[in-house]
Amino acid sequence: MSLSQIEFRRAMGQFATGVTILTVDLEGAVHGMTANAFASVSLDPLLVLVCVDHSARTHAHLHAKKRFGINVLCENQRAISEYYAQAVSANDEAETRVGARFERTRHGTPILHGALAYLECRLVSTQEAGDHTIFIAEVEDVVVRDGKPLLFFRGDYRSIGDSAF
Ligand SMILES: Cc1cc2nc3c(=O)[nH]c(=O)nc-3n(C[C@H](O)[C@H](O)[C@H](O)COP(=O)(O)O)c2cc1C
Numbered sequence: 205m206s207l208s209q210i211e212f213r214r215a216m217g218q219f220a221t222g223v224t225i226l227t228v229d230l231e232g233a234v235h236g237m238t239a240n241a242f243a244s245v246s247l248d249p250l251l252v253l254v255c256v257d258h259s260a261r262t263h264a265h266l267h268a269k270k271r272f273g274i275n276v277l278c279e280n281q282r283a284i285s286e287y288y289a290q291a292v293s294a295n296d297e298a299e300t301r302v303g304a305r306f307e308r309t310r311h312g313t314p315i316l317h318g319a320l321a322y323l324e325c326r327l328v329s330t331q332e333a334g335d336h337t338i339f340i341a342e343v344e345d346v347v348v349r350d351g352k353p354l355l356f357f358r359g360d361y362r363s364i365g366d367s368a369f
Contacts, residue, residue: 213359220357223285226254227273227306227314228265233296234306234314237262238289240356241336242274250343252323255336261291266339270327271311275319277354279363284316285354309345322347 221240228235241255252274256263266272277285283302288295298304306314315322325341332338355362 217358220355220362223277223281223354223356223361224254225275225277225284225288225316225319226256226262226266227275227316228262228269228271229308229312229314230265230269234298235262235265235295236288236298236304236314236316238285239274245340251328251340252325252343253338253340255333255338257336259335263337266327267330271313272325272327272341273309273313273315274323274325275316276321276323278318278320279352279354281316281318281354282361285361311344315347319347320349320351320353 222242224239224242226237226239237256237260239254239256243253245251245253254274256266284298284304287298287302287304305317307317309315309324311324313324323343324345326344327339327341329340330337331340352364355364
């Protein structure tokens with residue numbers, strides 16, 4: 205059986221996910237990337253993973269900085285997701301164009317205002333996997349707030365209904 209990338213993407217699109225912005229500090233500037241290949245890995249120690257395409261600028265930044273943030277987006281942050289999904293974005297226009305504002309953690313990692321959750325991550329290992337790298341990181345701190353998530357399903361953004369049934 206020869207499975208095409210289109211069929212693979214259709215199948216994966218049936219798996220609804222949240223949406224995150226990976227944030228890295230670049231000498232005082234914020235670099236962000238939209239990512240939904242994010243998963244919890246271990247409770248002891250506290251580990252998560254993100255999968256990043258070799259061609260993404262973030263790929264080199266994660267290897268170099270070895271520290272990053274994962275910001276879980278709220279349902280009203282779709283424009284921020286679209287902004288950080290563009291390879292050509294000048295990341296310094298994030299506040300004026302889509303209202304993305306950041307504070308810094310005590311490690312200097314950018315933390316996005318209004319996100320549903322923030323995880324402060326320290327890279328512990330990497331695994332090459334086809335055209336992506338799996339970055340496994342220890343979670344050193346979290347911030348959690350109330351609200352509804354931004355979802356991604358069948359290639360489009362969605363929001364959660366008021367009730368599950
Ligand atoms: C909803 C959504 C989820 C995405 N998830 C990932 C992901 O998990 N890994 C990845 O490498 N790219 C993912 N992308 C694509 C990147 O956001 C995109 O290639 C981005 O331009 C890379 O930015 P950079 O070159 O500044 O690192 C996703 C895009 C969207 C819209």
